Amino acid sequence: MNGSPRRMAWFGTLSLLFLLALFARTLPVASESAQQVEPVKVIPVQGNVYMLQFSNTLGNIGVLPGPDGVLLIDDQVPGMTDNVLRGVREITDEEIRFVINTHVHMDHFGGNPILADMGATIISHKNVRDRMFQPHHTPRRGGTYAATPISEANRPILTFEDAMSFHMNGEDVRVWLVPSAHTDGDAFTYFAQSDVLHTGDVFRTNMYPIIDVFNGGSLAGTIAATEAAIALAGPNTKVIPGHGDGFTDRDGLIEVLDMMVDIRDTIQDMIVSGMHLEEVLAARPTAEYDEQWGQVATWNAKDIVPIIYNELGGGPTLLR
Numbered sequence: 395m396n397g398s399p400r401r402m403a404w405f406g407t408l409s410l411l412f413l414l415a416l417f418a419r420t421l422p423v424a425s426e427s428a429q430q431v432e433p434v435k436v437i438p439v440q441g442n443v444y445m446l447q448f449s450n451t452l453g454n455i456g457v458l459p460g461p462d463g464v465l466l467i468d469d470q471v472p473g474m475t476d477n478v479l480r481g482v483r484e485i486t487d488e489e490i491r492f493v494i495n496t497h498v499h500m501d502h503f504g505g506n507p508i509l510a511d512m513g514a515t516i517i518s519h520k521n522v523r524d525r526m527f528q529p530h531h532t533p534r535r536g537g538t539y540a541a542t543p544i545s546e547a548n549r550p551i552l553t554f555e556d557a558m559s560f561h562m563n564g565e566d567v568r569v570w571l572v573p574s575a576h577t578d579g580d581a582f583t584y585f586a587q588s589d590v591l592h593t594g595d596v597f598r599t600n601m602y603p604i605i606d607v608f609n610g611g612s613l614a615g616t617i618a619a620t621e622a623a624i625a626l627a628g629p630n631t632k633v634i635p636g637h638g639d640g641f642t643d644r645d646g647l648i649e650v651l652d653m654m655v656d657i658r659d660t661i662q663d664m665i666v667s668g669m670h671l672e673e674v675l676a677a678r679p680t681a682e683y684d685e686q687w688g689q690v691a692t693w694n695a696k697d698i699v700p701i702i703y704n705e706l707g708g709g710p711t712l713l714r
């Protein structure tokens with residue numbers, strides 16, 4: 395073979411790529427740069443409600459598809475939106491019409507800018523939107539400060555104070571503010587006909603509850619909100635946790651509630667007996683639960699015990 399046809403072939407390929415690149419710039423693309431492809435687990439939960447889950451264990455997404463358009467609960471971190479869209483497309487081709495942000499953490503609203511550009515209406519509690527204007531403290535590793543860059547494009551254009559309802563796709567969907575638990579803007583979402591509850595990060599099944607005191611969270615609120623979820627749930631209710639593998643049910647909520655109440659009471663007794671925080675930590679009030687709930691390096695007993703100690707009015711803190 396002489397060189398000429400090969401050169402022509404290369405020229406043809408390059409021209410095609412150039413034309414494709416030009417064409418691609420004129421299309422409404424999902425993101426400005428290609429995102430890494432992550433396997434998405436599409437899990438039918440119950441009735442008409444699905445969940446999307448990714449191996450990064452970040453926020454679990456709820457999906458209600460149907461002819462009135464898709465309602466999403468949460469939308470993962472910014473770099474995952476292509477994968478979120480791929481998961482939704484495995485369920486339906488309908489447009490994404492509404493996105494509810496359950497709270498102000500980036501792994502639950504990172505897809506907002508792209509989804510809003512695609513025409514979705516972003517919705518959250520008023521406190522979530524207000525906090526999106528502030529620099530963030532993250533609750534991990536004892537509360538490391540992180541200046542999360544928040545762009546105007548992230549912000550919900552529709553907010554609620556106490557509750558709101560959607561009536562779409564044959565489903566009555568109620569969204570409401572729960573007691574300040576994980577943060578002070580936590581929303582539960584309940585799909586009445588499908589009998590599915592999405593809790594956001596108030597409830598998780600992969601580690602101790604994260605009580606984000608930098609964003610208004612509290613143990614008392616986490617317990618109260620979990621009790622409210624248990625009161626709502628019936629024997630067939632399915633519960634999508636903010637984090638954790640798959641979905642669970644009322645018994646899953648009760649297990650976490652019992653754990654939290656036991657740890658709270660143990661620490662309260664230690665405070666009453668005059669123990670300093672260092673002594674409480676050394677006494678390991680979470681010992682019997684650590685194997686199941688305390689295995690994540692960035693959030694375990696040494697993170698949650700000081701927060702509970704402080705909330706319960708513990709004595710002088712020797713640790714800083």
Ligand SMILES: [Zn+2]
Binds near residue numbers: 497499576595
């Ligand atoms: Zn969170």
